[in-house]
Amino acid sequence: MPFTPPPPGNQGSPGPPRPRRQPDKQDYGNVPVIISGVLAAVAGLSVALFSTGGSEREFRWELGIAAACVTFIVTLLILLVLIVTSQPNPEHLGKGTGIRRSFGALPNQRDDDDGPGAG
Numbered sequence: 001m002p003f004t005p006p007p008p009g010n011q012g013s014p015g016p017p018r019p020r021r022q023p024d025k026q027d028y029g030n031v032p033v034i035i036s037g038v039l040a041a042v043a044g045l046s047v048a049l050f051s052t053g054g055s056e057r058e059f060r061w062e063l064g065i066a067a068a069c070v071t072f073i074v075t076l077l078i079l080l081v082l083i084v085t086s087q088p089n090p091e092h093l094g095k096g097t098g099i100r101r102s103f104g105a106l107p108n109q110r111d112d113d114d115g116p117g118a119g
Contacts, residue, residue: 032079036072044068 048064 028083032076032083035079036075039075040068040072043071 044064044067047067048060051060051063052058
């Protein structure tokens with residue numbers, strides 16, 4: 001049976017095409033994971049080395065692994081929170097007058113939260 005190449009528009013990917021990202025959003029890719037991994041490796045190695053206390057004692061690899069795990073999770077959490085908070089708010093959130101700054105209505109006047117037939 002001869003091989004038939006896929007049609008030029010499909011490029012061999014099954015299913016519907018993936019939607020494109022919005023151009024105004026920045027794509028960070030795997031940068032937070034890579035930074036967290038590098039910092040975790042440095043922290044894990046340094047904790048393992050410094051907790052040994054000399055060349056005559058046993059290498060403390062379990063403390064290094066624990067420090068690397070904690071450093072990875074904390075660094076990744078901090079980076080992701082920074083990414084989320086750095087994104088601007090949508091335009092529709094800046095419209096309108098904001099919150100009502102008055103507490104209740106003036107005396108003997110109808111308020112929005114009075115029920116129907118009140119007042």
